[in-house]
Amino acid sequence: MGAEPNHEQMGKAIMVRFDSGTLLLDGLGARDVAPTPFSWDPRVARWRAPAAAYRTAITELHRRKIAYVDRARRYDEFQFVHRSVAEPRPYQREAIEAWKRAGRRGVIVLPTGAGKSLVAEMAIAEANRSTLIVVPTIDLMNQWYDILSASFEAEIGLIGGGYFELGAITISTYASAFRHMEKLGDRFGLLVFDECHHLPGSSYRHAAEMAIAPFRLGLTATPERADGAERLLADLIGPIVFRRKVADLAGAYLADYQLVKVHVELSAEERAQYEKARSIFRAFIESERIPLGNVEGWHLFIAASARSERGRRAMLAYREAKRIALGTDAKLRALTQLLARHRDDRVLIFTAENEMVYRISELFLVPVITHETPIKERRFWLEAFNRGDVKAIATSKVLNEGVNIPDASVAIVLSGSGSSREHIQRLGRILRPRPGKRAVLYELVTRDTTEEGISRRRSDQQADRERDPMAPWLW
Incomplete structure (x- = not known):
């Protein structure tokens, strides 16, 4: 609670209170000067501010030596007994x-x-x-x-x-x-x-x-x-x-790791289908003068694709080209080789699309975890993976964060987004330290497709961040 109201100084009492996610000031009129975060709310004839402004408001009241009563705060003070056995690094x-x-x-x-x-x-x-x-x-x-x-x-x-x-x-x-x-x-x-x-x-x-x-x-x-x-x-x-960043802690506090980019080629038939779909998509983009390469351009394309039959064909063509590049049979052949190479390791297989996850599960007889997987089944497979009863799990995005799989040492990314965050999250899944562990992340990229450009841009963004780890607002 703040100091008791000083009636000689203020002539009236000021009370700060919490109201449905906001702060209200009682005791000040519309013509009075309220602390900086507050604005006048004529609906209730009170000064109101977002609840998050509490610290700023209380600090200003103290600085201006304005007496107030704090009725907003209802949290308690404790002397927590912290009994963690881990010694902070x-x-x-x-x-x-x-x-x-x-x-x-x-x-x-x-x-x-x-x-x-x-x-x-x-x-x-x-x-x-x-x-x-x-x-x-x-x-x-x-x-x-x-x-x-x-x-x-x-x-x-x-x-x-x-x-x-x-x-x-x-x-x-x-x-x-x-x-x-x-x-x-x-x-x-x-x-x-x-x-x-x-x-x-x-x-x-x-x-x-x-x-x-x-x-x-x-x-x-x-x-x-x-x-x-x-x-x-x-x-x-x-x-x-x-x-x-990862490189700062690898070896000493995280597992050593290696990043391997594996390029695969479309078959002649896949290439013909891919180029046909891309030509339909590019023709529409050029005719509509839509600049791609950023979120705004993508939103413009979505809006334009919904306005005409030609636009809808362009969207279908975009999806078809993406499906071919991300799901080429060459990636499955490469996956076969990598799983054989790492038959004794715990392997996470990441894709961008659930369709590919289920395809991998059928071909390689590995369990699947997606957003559709029931909680109990998901827990069953993760526990089996951590025990070593299963050596590989295929997933889309749900294992990017929020799971504890310390023995995973190999990640195979068949497809993903251009997001450096997704890349870092997937790498992080295999970096839990263990004596003698060396983690490896494979990224499978289809040559001469837009996937190659996306991978390159993501790598460039990550390299920029490695050079300037305290510059968070550049991406």
Whole structure:
């Protein structure tokens, strides 16, 4: 609670309170000067601000020596007993120190397998406030529950997956946090956003905006987004305060690794079909004067393709060319050779399309995990993989993040997007350290197709980031 109102100074009491994901000021009229984050709301004749402005507002009230009563805050202070058996690594300590210097707000960027969960535990122990950890999936929510239950002598709550239980430390999915923060935004002093690149999405960001939490931590291996919305993280969580890339930690803290690009050729029949489809697509793009190569151009193509029969044919041609390039039989022949080479290793096979995943499963008799896989079946296959009962799993995108498969040492990427984030996530799946382990990621690319250009652009983007790891806003 702030200082009691000084009636000689103000002539009236000021009260700050939480209201449905926002802050309201009681005791000031429309002609009074309110703290910077507030604007006048004539509907209720009050000054209103986003709940996320709580820290700024309270700081300004203190700086201006304005007496106030704080009725917004309903989170508690604790003395958490942190009993983690893991000794923090030097870079984890550096990350937390950087976060503290930034006022306990900011994003920490570490590769998959580098121990981001321990960094979060250290932040919780530093903040000693009611904490909400926000994660993208139910599987991750369950993983965090196990980790925190073992690391803290505190009640651990869950919101999502059929649970609604608040604890001293609570774990929620992004969807549930967005749904409930309007009512719960005053209950947490620390927000931890795991895989925080999800946060700037059009709806998820409101989970950060509707909470008063003065302390915030974002964790990710890859903050960059295709739509450029990662720039919003600075306001929602705080700036990037610490960043390490895979190459910084490989060998010492992550497994050594090798990246191998394998080029394959279309057959004569596939080449003829590919060129025919591409010519239809290119003719439409040129006639409509649509610039490709960025998200805006792609959106223009989608809109134009829906306006005419010729546009619809162009979209079908685009998909056909993509199907041929990504699903050529040459990739399956290369996969046969790679699986034979790594018959004793744990192998993850990644594709962009579910159709190819099921095709691989039928041809090579390996289990499949996609978004269609039931939770119990997914858990069964992951546990079998970790035990070594199965040596390979085929998947599309659902294993890009949020799974613990420490013994995976080989990744074979048959197809993917041009996103460097997806590449880093897939590489991260095989970098959990193990004595004598050397991980290898194979990328299969069809020569003389658009896939080759996409792979090259992604590699160029990644190289730029390796040269300048603290420049997050360039992609």
